[in-house]
Amino acid sequence: MSTTVTFQVTTASGPRSLTLAYARTGRGAPLLLMHGIGHHRQAWDPVVDILATEREVIALDLPGFGVSPALPEDLPHDLPTMSTVLAGFCEALGLDRPHVAGNSLGGLLALELGREGHARSVTALSPAGFWSEPERRYAFGVLTGMRATARRLPLPLVERMARTTAGRAVLTSTIYARPGRRSPEAVVAETLALARAERFAETLRSGREVRFTDDVPGIPVTVAWGSRDRLLIPRQGVRAKHAVPRARLVKLPGCGHVPMNDDPALVARVLLDGSRDQEDSALSTSASTVAL
Structure with missing residues (x-):
C-alpha cells in the first residue's frame, strides 16, 4: 500500500x-x-x-x-x-x-x-x-506510440489481452524481454498508468536536449x-x-x-x-x- x-x-x-x-x-x-x-x-x-x-x-x-x-x-x-x-x-x-x-x-x-x-x-x-540523436528520436517515437496505444485501447480489451501470454507480449514486449512472466493484473495496471500519466508529454519534451x-x-x-x-x-x-x-x-x-x-x-x-x-x-x- x-x-x-x-x-x-x-x-x-x-x-x-x-x-x-x-x-x-x-x-x-x-x-x-x-x-x-x-x-x-x-x-x-x-x-x-x-x-x-x-x-x-x-x-x-x-x-x-x-x-x-x-x-x-x-x-x-x-x-x-x-x-x-x-x-x-x-x-x-x-x-x-x-x-x-x-x-x-x-x-x-x-x-x-x-x-x-x-x-x-x-x-x-x-x-x-x-x-x-537518432537513438533518442527512435526511443521517443516508440514511447509516444506506446502511450497513444494505451490511451486508445478500451479497458475490457486490455483485460482480455492481459489474460493471455500472447496478449501480454503485444502490450509489453517493448519493455520486457519475457512479458509472459508479468501477471495479468500488473499488465493491466501499468497499461492504465501509461494511459493516465498526467505529465508524460511534458516530461518527454524536456528530455530532448x-x-x-x-x-x-x-x-x-x-x-x-x-x-x-x-x-x-x-x-x-x-x-x-x-x-x-x-x-x-x-x-x-x-x-x-x-x-x-x-x-x-x-x-x-x-x-x-x-x-x-x-x-x-x-x-x-x-x-x-x-x-x-
Whole structure:
C-alpha cells in the first residue's frame, strides 16, 4: 500500500508545497527506487521483497505518474526541477543521502542525485541520457506510440489481452524481454498508468536536449543494461562508462529495458551489490563488472 508525504521546496517562484506517493518496507540502509517515464512504482514489485531483507526500500511514484500528483503548472518537469523535488522528498522522509536506484528516466534521475551529492550510491538500470540523436528520436517515437496505444485501447480489451501470454507480449514486449512472466493484473495496471500519466508529454519534451556527460565522483556507481533492451540499446552503456569512468558496467543477460520483471534475482543482486557502503562496494567492483 502506498502513502503520501507533503513537503515544501524552494523554487524560482518561491516555496511550493508538493505531495508524492510512495511505499516503504524492509529494514537496513535506505534504498530509494525510481521508475521510468509512463510507469509507476509497482515496476519494482518483482524485486522489492528480496531487497527488503537487507534494505529499507522506498519505491516512489514520480510527480505526475502513478498516483503522485503532477507538479504545479508553473514548475517544469525537467531534470533540474525533478532533482530539487527528489532532494526535498528525501529530506521530508528523513533520508540522509540514501542509496538510490532507477530505471530509464529513474536511472537518469538517480545519476543526477548522485552528481549533486544527494546519494550515497547510485545504481542505474538502462538510464536515459546516453543516446545519440537518432537513438533518442527512435526511443521517443516508440514511447509516444506506446502511450497513444494505451490511451486508445478500451479497458475490457486490455483485460482480455492481459489474460493471455500472447496478449501480454503485444502490450509489453517493448519493455520486457519475457512479458509472459508479468501477471495479468500488473499488465493491466501499468497499461492504465501509461494511459493516465498526467505529465508524460511534458516530461518527454524536456528530455530532448538531455545528455548526461558529467562524472559522478566520490560514490559507488553501477550502470546495468539488459542485453535485450529494445528501447535504449545496450551500446549506450558504453557511453555511460565513458562519462562515469569509475562506474561498474554490468550486463543483464536476457533482460529487456525494464529488467526487474525479466530476472528478479539477478537485478536484486545487482541492486544490493550496488548499494553497499563505499568500502565494501570497492572490494567487489572488479569481480562484478561485465562488459556489454
